[in-house]
Amino acid sequence: MHTRLYRNGALEKEGFPIADVSDYVGDPGSTVWFDLCSPTPEDLGVIGEELGLHELAVEDVLTDHQRPKVDIYDNHLFITVYGVHFEEDRLDPVEVNIFVTPNALVTIRGSDHFDIGEVVRRWDAASRLAGHGVMFLLHGLLDYVVDTQFDLVQELDAEAEALEESLFEEGVHDARELQRTMYVLRKNATGLRKIALPMREVIGTLLRRDQELVADPVMAPYYEDVHDHVLRTAEWVESVRDMLANARETRLAQQGFRLNEIMKRVTSWAAIIAVPTMITGFYGQNVPYPGEGESWGFWMSTVLVALASVALYAAFKKRDWL
Structure with missing residues (x-):
């Protein structure tokens, strides 16, 4: 079981059944996290009743391909983000839905391709901040999501630069392989853009000072750092898309020039x-x-x-x- 109980800034218990969560959420001094992977509608209904989750938020969990967003309800936040996963060299994002209450964090993964274990390791590495409760847990999760997106855009940038340089190398190119490489890069860059650009709005909403659920002056600089990474990722992915568009135009120009020569x-x-x-x-x-x-x-x-x-x-x- 992916469950944890923090009390007074210290990890007190983990791996307990999700059925025991209701015993801890009523204690203001406790912070509870539990994780679900592809839960059934019945499971979500039970959890929604125990935590008082809004029915529209629960409905969004059951609806695939949500846009990254933050929905604000009276007693909780509902956040949708996407983790990075590749399937046969193609980007296949994993949807992660998050419920944030004053003392509970619920993560619901669309599949086990999202490495929740790495998120837990980040929490353990920054355990000195565990006293900040849910905002500490949420930061570790969002930081991992944004970092994986940032790492991906770096890889795409390096591949795009290598592709540009290969266009002017001497020798005969394998036209089909070059076309396939260009297509896969453009498709992955487009897929990353869809999940990375809306993250600016997600983190920006969390940084708003009027959000009582996330108002924590100590954690604010850490969220600002995540926001900075989000902006860099968004700008970089646009740069990669422009680079690939230029490479495509260059390739077409080369083909036209070669055809004219022939x-x-x-x-x-x-x-x-x-x-x-x-x-x-x-x-x-x-x-x-x-x-x-x-x-x-x-x-x-x-x-x-x-x-x-x-x-x-x-x-x-x-x-x-x-």
């Missing part, structure tokens, strides 16, 4: 072939012509073909058409 060369060779064809066709007429039936007529046509071909080749080469 067409220019094909047209030039067609012109070189057309002149000998014209000369030999002239000498193949069924009417009298100079040199008909004479050996010098054959040699004259051969010389004309050779001279015309060489002249055209030299002219095209001088203009860089070949």
Whole structure:
């Protein structure tokens, strides 16, 4: 069981059944956390009744693909964020819904791909702040979510830069592989943008001084730090998207340039072939012509073909058409 009980800033108990939570939430000096992974509607209904959760918030948990947000109710907050997870090189975010009451934090994960164990390790590493109750727990969770998003945008930026440099490397590119890499990067950057940009509003709402549930001057600087990371992530992901858009335009320009080069060369060779064809066709007429039936007529046509071909080749080469 992912459950914890803090009392007076110290971890007192963990791993107890969720059914025992109701015994602790009534104590103002206690802070309770418990985690659910893909719970049933019945489980959510029981928890909603025990903690007095709003029915609309419980309904949102049962509805997939919520936008990252903060909903404010009379006695609790409802927060939706997304963790980073990859499935076959594709970003597959994990929805995490959070209920925040004055002395309880409830996390509901869409799947076990969200590493809740890393969140617990962060709490243990910063146990000196455990006396700040729910806001301490919420900070550790949001800090982990934002850090994983920040790490991802760094990786995408490095991959985008490598892609840009590869466009100008000498040698023949595997066009299909390059196109696939560009597509996957753009798709992952777009997916990250959808879950990272709304985090500015989420953290900004929590930092509002009129929120009694999260009013804690000691924890405020830590949330400001998370907010700074959110802004950097949002700006960086936009930069990566612009970089990938430029790479795509560069690739299209290169393809257009290469196509023009190919067409220019094909047209030039067609012109070189057309002149000998014209000369030999002239000498193949069924009417009298100079040199008909004479050996010098054959040699004259051969010389004309050779001279015309060489002249055209030299002219095209001088203009860089070949």
